[in-house]
Amino acid sequence: MFKEVEDASLEFLEVSKNKPIRLISTRGVSGMTCAAILVKTLQRLDKKFSLKITQNLNSETIQEELKKYQDTLFILCNAGSKNLEDFKDSKNKIFIFDSKKSVGEISENVTLLNFEKLKQLSDKDLTSSSICYLFSKSISDKNKDLAKIAIIDAMENENSLEESEINSLIVADIKDLKIKDGIALYPATRPLKRILEYSTTPYIPGVTGNGPGVSKLLKETNLSPSKSLIDLNEKEMSRLITAIKIRQSRNGHTASFPKKIYLLKLFDNLEDVREISFLIDVCSKLGENSVAISYILGAKKAKSKALEIYTKYRQELISGLRVAEQTEKINGNGFVIFNTKDKVKETFVDAICSILSSSPDYEEGTTLVGMSYNKDKIKISARIIGKTTKNLKEIFERTISTFRGKNKGDTLVSGHKLKAGCSLEKDSEGVFLENLKKNLEIEIIKM
Incomplete structure (x- = not known):
């Protein structure tokens, strides 16, 4: 000690x-x-x-x-x-x-x-x-x-x-921790068909949120949809990892993900530790802190409530991800902007940006900006993919400086170099986008 x-x-x-x-x-x-x-x-x-x-x-x-x-x-x-x-x-x-x-x-x-x-x-x-x-x-x-x-x-x-x-x-x-080699898709205890379709970490292009894409991957790897990760033998796990890496390795990306699966006994069942972590985070993010703490401490009543919150969140997240992927993008030199408008809840924009930033569809150094409406406001979240000299928070600060005097409280920027976000009045959308595109273009010229 x-x-x-x-x-x-x-x-x-x-x-x-x-x-x-x-x-x-x-x-x-x-x-x-x-x-x-x-x-x-x-x-x-x-x-x-x-x-x-x-x-x-x-x-x-x-x-x-x-x-x-x-x-x-x-x-x-x-x-x-x-x-x-x-x-x-x-x-x-x-x-x-x-x-x-x-x-x-x-x-x-x-x-x-x-x-x-x-x-x-x-x-x-x-x-x-x-x-x-x-x-x-x-x-x-x-x-x-x-x-x-x-x-x-x-x-x-x-x-x-x-x-x-x-x-x-x-x-x-x-006493009750089990460790298995493999790919850390979670939950490792659920059927492959489900975990592949709902996989956001890692994000799998053509598979995440895509039922037919899941079926295609399972068919080419000759894996049963009803099997779980912990049921796979070494050869089956190898085939699955190879298929996922192929889908992730584009635009100079190298597929990388944790290679260990950790299982804990909770409520008398083996549960994936990463899923437990995600469930706790979701409950807390939605303000259900007492549910999260009670769930961690093994309260059975909290389990059903936590699972209800978590399941609904994942379903809405995958639905929002599909909308974001299908939304028409503003493509510029080194940046991509998508506005889901009122089709996705503003509470999901940050998570969607984070997930898409791991997609090989975007080259390293790309700035990904997501937008969503919330009544008369716009929630904006952005990520920089990979390594870069750009400072996203500074770019956002310069972008909103034009209307900060009018709505100071609504246009404060949060975040850091690789991640930033803000909320502003909906009628400022046009000015914001024009300023943002100019500032992002300037950063490319500097580089």
Whole structure:
């Protein structure tokens, strides 16, 4: 065990006596798995606590929380490392379990566990959930059964779990983990016909969302539609991988995808860990955080609700993907723009852009821009495919500067170099598109 973690757990057990606890976590897989681990840990300690899930932990939210819960111990997970200055004047004891780099000085009332504190572990593989698990395990060996929750978060990393020191330690504590070589299409436990048609990661041209395309692939590989991935032998798996690679390798793309399948026992069934991760993310993304956490902790009522949310989301996503593929595109030098208008919900545009950005239909360096209407607004999301010197967030900032003065709140750009998005008034569509095309063309000239 790590001394820093052990010291933090001993301190927590001492200072939390007769203290109410405020647990704050974030949305998404990392936030949900962190929350689930700590909720179960606190329940087993019979601690009195309340839980808050937030999209982003900013200074305003922190000050509101500290003011409202003055005589309370705080635990922040998957957040807080970048907000250290906000805690320096507080009298509350605060524990922060966050994998990200810290910003600011650590005050006496703060105990921080992040990759800087756990220097012997690689920051690339260390997740906030793994920190929460190490803390929980240090409190009691009875919490080893929570290791499987931490490993769900690790699925975000493309490396196999066995190649990571921290993940190897966590895997060693899991009794019901099964690992199989192959291609990581999920769910690996469902019939091939279904998983191929609904495969978005990886996206398979001519197969994803295409029933006849699925049948054609299965026929040429001589595979039964009713078989699952975990049923395939080595030769069958090889034929499937080859067929997918052929469909993915165009325009200089080299097909690449995880080669390990991870299965966990959940609700007395073997379930694909990647599907569990995606299901949790979908529930959280749609604001069903309590369902996500209850599902992770094995509540049977939450299972049916989570599966209902997840199934509907995947069906709508595949439907939206078909619409996006069939929508007339604006093709320029180094960019492609598609507007699904009111045919696709604006909540799916970001995911559709992300999926299509892995398609070999587009050359490396292409900027892919998706648009969708939401009443009198337009949601815009963009991705850059592969490596590039372009900065997508800066391009969007320049593009919307023309009408930012009029609708400042609606035209703030989010994202980073390779991914950006914004929302604006529908009547600004024409001006936006003209400015965007000009700015994208300028970037090509610069290159």
